[in-house]
Amino acid sequence: MPGGPIHQSAFGSEADLSRCVHCGLCLQHCPTYLETGLETESPRGRLHLIRALSEGRIDLAGNTMGHLDMCLQCRNCEAVCPSGVPYGRIMEHARAAVIESRRAPVPWRLRSLFLREVIARPGRLRALAAALRFYRRSGLRALAESIPLLRDRALLAPSIAGRPFTGTGVLARPKGEPVARVALLTGCIMPLAYGRVHRATVRVLAANGCEVIAPVDQSCCGALQAHNGDRQTAQALARRNIDAFLEDGCDFVVVNSAGCGAAMKEYGELLSQDAVYSERARVLAARVKDIHEFLLELPFRPPTGRLEASVTFQDPCHLAHAQRIREAPRRILQSIPGVQFVEMEHADRCCGSAGVYSFTQPQMSLQLLQRRIDEVRASGAAVVATANPGCMAQIEAGLRRNRLPVRVGHVIELLDAAYRAEHR
Numbered sequence: 170m171p172g173g174p175i176h177q178s179a180f181g182s183e184a185d186l187s188r189c190v191h192c193g194l195c196l197q198h199c200p201t202y203l204e205t206g207l208e209t210e211s212p213r214g215r216l217h218l219i220r221a222l223s224e225g226r227i228d229l230a231g232n233t234m235g236h237l238d239m240c241l242q243c244r245n246c247e248a249v250c251p252s253g254v255p256y257g258r259i260m261e262h263a264r265a266a267v268i269e270s271r272r273a274p275v276p277w278r279l280r281s282l283f284l285r286e287v288i289a290r291p292g293r294l295r296a297l298a299a300a301l302r303f304y305r306r307s308g309l310r311a312l313a314e315s316i317p318l319l320r321d322r323a324l325l326a327p328s329i330a331g332r333p334f335t336g337t338g339v340l341a342r343p344k345g346e347p348v349a350r351v352a353l354l355t356g357c358i359m360p361l362a363y364g365r366v367h368r369a370t371v372r373v374l375a376a377n378g379c380e381v382i383a384p385v386d387q388s389c390c391g392a393l394q395a396h397n398g399d400r401q402t403a404q405a406l407a408r409r410n411i412d413a414f415l416e417d418g419c420d421f422v423v424v425n426s427a428g429c430g431a432a433m434k435e436y437g438e439l440l441s442q443d444a445v446y447s448e449r450a451r452v453l454a455a456r457v458k459d460i461h462e463f464l465l466e467l468p469f470r471p472p473t474g475r476l477e478a479s480v481t482f483q484d485p486c487h488l489a490h491a492q493r494i495r496e497a498p499r500r501i502l503q504s505i506p507g508v509q510f511v512e513m514e515h516a517d518r519c520c521g522s523a524g525v526y527s528f529t530q531p532q533m534s535l536q537l538l539q540r541r542i543d544e545v546r547a548s549g550a551a552v553v554a555t556a557n558p559g560c561m562a563q564i565e566a567g568l569r570r571n572r573l574p575v576r577v578g579h580v581i582e583l584l585d586a587a588y589r590a591e592h593r
């Protein structure tokens with residue numbers, strides 16, 4: 170192997186790795202293991218591979234990288250592990266060690282470049298969104314979807330529609346004294362792909378007595394970069410958000426995207442070695458709240474407007490497994506008069522979106538998506554509610570692929586619709 174083994178510490182702490190007792194209890198919760206039946210596509214197998222890499226017993230060969238790359242980083246294994254193996258952290262450090270070794274496979278490096286130079290840069294991301302909007306409106310997408318060879322790739326491209334969200338500064342003031350001053354993370358994808366979700370979030374927070382602001386200097390949260398091994402870019406983005414949100418003096422930072430919320434709650438760990446920012450990172454992380462958990466802690470005002478629909482809920486992985494929030498979105502949905510809430514099978518199993526996974530591993534992504542769509546169909550629900558832009562886009566693509574007339578919405582959009590129905 171050129172350059173010899175990467176130093177063990179680069180793969181994260183030995184203490185983290187040695188917590189795995191190889192019991193295998195995580196295997197039946199791992200989507201890629203369930204699809205393949207292969208130990209190398211399981212959490213336990215990948216932990217073995219990472220340890221062997223860190224000890225220089227195996228090379229950064231293509232098949233090893235392939236097994237690491239097939240991981241969705243859904244953290245379902247972490248949530249069920251009786252030994253508390255911090256699998257998400259281990260995988261992030263392992264991918265970072267590979268990227269920083271400068272021996273990463275070309276697709277890994279290109280992905281890293283794209284996430285750093287496009288996703289983390291608002292101007293370039295807006296240009297990409299404009300191109301995707303044109304792709305959809307011009308009929309090019311419909312054309313690509315009609316060509317069998319291109320169909321699945323075309324389906325998984327994000328669908329950019331609707332008005333983007335561009336709000337900054339003070340977004341809403343409630344009637345009377347605010348119960349809290351909250352800052353909204355606007356993020357990178359959500360304001361462009363689902364601006365309507367942010368508008369609904371602002372209205373819902375105001376309806377629950379909050380003053381809502383959006384600091385102008387905030388940035389992408391850094392989750393996608395961290396998950397793909399670029400911790401340096403993730404750390405730079407985290408520092409920028411820490412400055413922006415602490416400067417604005419909010420009581421809480423409210424996040425409506427599960428992946429972003431999980432990443433921001435982990436800023437303390439991401440910047441633990443930063444002499445200047447480690448303490449500030451912990452302070453900010455302690456103020457971060459997922460929108461659902463935040464509303465129920467307020468206390469929450471249940472809507473009186475009706476919404477006649479059967480609704481099922483898909484747990485975003487980074488809400489259920491990383492943040493361990495399962496009940497709050499269900500309680501909000503169940504509080505809406507007229508909503509018939511139905512659980513679907515395996516609601517907390519990954520839909521195959523997983524950040525950029527649907528582009529890097531389209532075959533596995535589509536397999537998992539098809540299972541999700543079959544489960545939606547079996548539930549009989551007319552609406553799938555979820556809480557992450559990636560999940561929304563992925564499920565929309567699957568429904569289109571299956572020509573299933575089911576709508577997709579964020580939980581907060583449904584709540585907002587019920588509040589608005591109070592005035593009709």
Ligand code: SF4
Nearest residue numbers: 189190192193195250
């Ligand atoms: S990660 Fe946890 S659940 Fe999985 S084999 Fe190791 S100790 Fe067992």
Ligand code: SF4
Nearest residue numbers: 199240241243244246
């Ligand atoms: S993060 Fe998800 S895909 Fe990866 S090993 Fe764990 S359960 Fe499997």
